[in-house]
Amino acid sequence: MDLNTKSGRDSFSSKFGVIAAAAGSAVGLGNIWKFPYITGVYGGAAFLFVYLGFIILIGLPIMLSEFMIGRKSKRNPFGAFKNLAPGSSWKFVGLLGVLAAAMILAFYGVVAGWSIDYVIRALTNSFAAKSPGELESSFTEFIQSPITPVIYQLLFMLMTMGIVIVGIKKGIEKYSKILMPLLVVIIIVLDIRSLTLKGAYEGLSFLFYPDFSKLTADGILSALGHAFFSLSLGMGTLITYGSYIGAKNNLTKIALQVTVADTLIAILAGVAIFPAVFAFGIEPSSGPGLVFITLPNVFQQMPGGFFFAPLFFILLTVAALTSSISILEVVVAYFTEELNLKRKSATVLATVLISIVGVVCSLSMGILKDYTLFNFNFFDLLDWISANMLLPLGGLFISLFVGWYLGREKVVEELSQGSSIVEWLVRIFIFLVKFIAPGAIAIVFLNGLGFFSF
Numbered sequence: 001m002d003l004n005t006k007s008g009r010d011s012f013s014s015k016f017g018v019i020a021a022a023a024g025s026a027v028g029l030g031n032i033w034k035f036p037y038i039t040g041v042y043g044g045a046a047f048l049f050v051y052l053g054f055i056i057l058i059g060l061p062i063m064l065s066e067f068m069i070g071r072k073s074k075r076n077p078f079g080a081f082k083n084l085a086p087g088s089s090w091k092f093v094g095l096l097g098v099l100a101a102a103m104i105l106a107f108y109g110v111v112a113g114w115s116i117d118y119v120i121r122a123l124t125n126s127f128a129a130k131s132p133g134e135l136e137s138s139f140t141e142f143i144q145s146p147i148t149p150v151i152y153q154l155l156f157m158l159m160t161m162g163i164v165i166v167g168i169k170k171g172i173e174k175y176s177k178i179l180m181p182l183l184v185v186i187i188i189v190l191d192i193r194s195l196t197l198k199g200a201y202e203g204l205s206f207l208f209y210p211d212f213s214k215l216t217a218d219g220i221l222s223a224l225g226h227a228f229f230s231l232s233l234g235m236g237t238l239i240t241y242g243s244y245i246g247a248k249n250n251l252t253k254i255a256l257q258v259t260v261a262d263t264l265i266a267i268l269a270g271v272a273i274f275p276a277v278f279a280f281g282i283e284p285s286s287g288p289g290l291v292f293i294t295l296p297n298v299f300q301q302m303p304g305g306f307f308f309a310p311l312f313f314i315l316l317t318v319a320a321l322t323s324s325i326s327i328l329e330v331v332v333a334y335f336t337e338e339l340n341l342k343r344k345s346a347t348v349l350a351t352v353l354i355s356i357v358g359v360v361c362s363l364s365m366g367i368l369k370d371y372t373l374f375n376f377n378f379f380d381l382l383d384w385i386s387a388n389m390l391l392p393l394g395g396l397f398i399s400l401f402v403g404w405y406l407g408r409e410k411v412v413e414e415l416s417q418g419s420s421i422v423e424w425l426v427r428i429f430i431f432l433v434k435f436i437a438p439g440a441i442a443i444v445f446l447n448g449l450g451f452f453s454f
């Protein structure tokens with residue numbers, strides 16, 4: 001019998017539900033909005049190459065570690081460390097995670113709001129006959145406006161709240177099981193369109209042929225930060241989801257499937273975008289505007305663009321939604337278990353608090369843009385601190401916790417539930433979480449902050 005059910009705690013009801021929800025968390029704006037533009041900025045395949053290395057050596061073992069911590073403790077990230085390491089300071093790693101979750105969802109909701117607005121623009125054919133310059137200024141004017149983007153951000157937060165408030169089985173699992181297959185279908189349709197354009201080949205070679213000269217230290221830190229961000233690691237999202245996974249499930253298999261799905265979808269998003277961009281002779285290294293400025297320009301020239309444009313922005317919104325619910329759930333689980341709030345009040349409270357920070361984020365694009373720190377506005381600051389600092393730091397502690405604190409016996413116990421365990425796999429896993437993951441994170445981290453000069 002499922003331990004979760006026995007304790008009265010909500011849980012996922014099927015293996016497909018677990019995978020859809022966890023992959024739903026991983027696949028998000030990170031894959032479709034962020035991955036293509038940072039790949040463009042840092043030299044295409046060279047960046048991809050480093051990114052894949054991080055995914056395999058660091059991402060996968062940390063994902064498995066988070067699932068283990070969650071399922072073993074059946075708690076939110078803060079409660080999980082408190083439960084597994086009573087009386088120690090490890091619980092602050094969990095607390096840091098809850099904080100990172102709130103920060104990420106604040107700016108995440110802003111971009112997701114832009115995406116909803118662009119679904120509407122695409123449906124009303126408003127990209128048609130606009131010059132690249134006009135498309136750019138309409139995007140800039142829009143994100144700087146103090147009203148419309150805030151309304152869409154709040155709408156998105158309400159959608160997120162609506163799913164989370166009904167719980168794991170009836171909310172998160174149910175919607176992930178519908179939305180994830182939809183997402184896969186849409187991305188395949190877009191890939192076929194992009195690959196059948198004349199001149200598509202150049203975009204593919206950009207994505208798969210490495211140019212290492214553009215790969216700076218900053219690029220390597222971004223690859224690491226993005227590996228964490230994209231796999232939803234380092235802040236306890238997957239500790240939280242792990243706490244709803246039943247004893248019969250094989251965690252190693254789930255972690256592997258989720259990692260492969262996330263990476264494949266990021267690459268498929270690149271394939272949907274770059275060949276189309278190159279086919280119309282446009283420069284790919286346009287930063288965050290790639291999806292909101294460059295792509296509308298591509299769509300309005302593309303045969304069938306009036307159909308593919310709304311499809312693309314629906315894809316972006318759906319991907320964002322299955323991720324935002326996982327981020328909100330971290331805070332909600334913390335509020336219900338640590339502050340003893342009812343699920344409903346916890347969800348409303350978390351949504352309200354995060355939305356307030358989100359509104360400031362949105363305004364920092366326009367009326368508050370002169371308030372900067374280290375040259376970052378509030379939005380970029382939250383993005384940078386959470387993705388490049390808090391997540392790798394959280395990941396570092398999570399791997400140290402499993403590798404050095406939890407100990408081999410408990411790892412074997414957790415890994416062998418729902419599966420027959422192979423000795424060499426345990427050895428590799430322990431070696432990775434004990435040495436490789438923390439070592440690599442520490443080096444990349446210090447290097448990115450300018451401690452070494454290579």
Ligand code: PHE
Nearest residue numbers: 026028029030031229230232
């Ligand atoms: N993985 C999500 C994405 O790629 C974002 C995310 C980060 C979700 C951290 C949960 C936790 O968009």
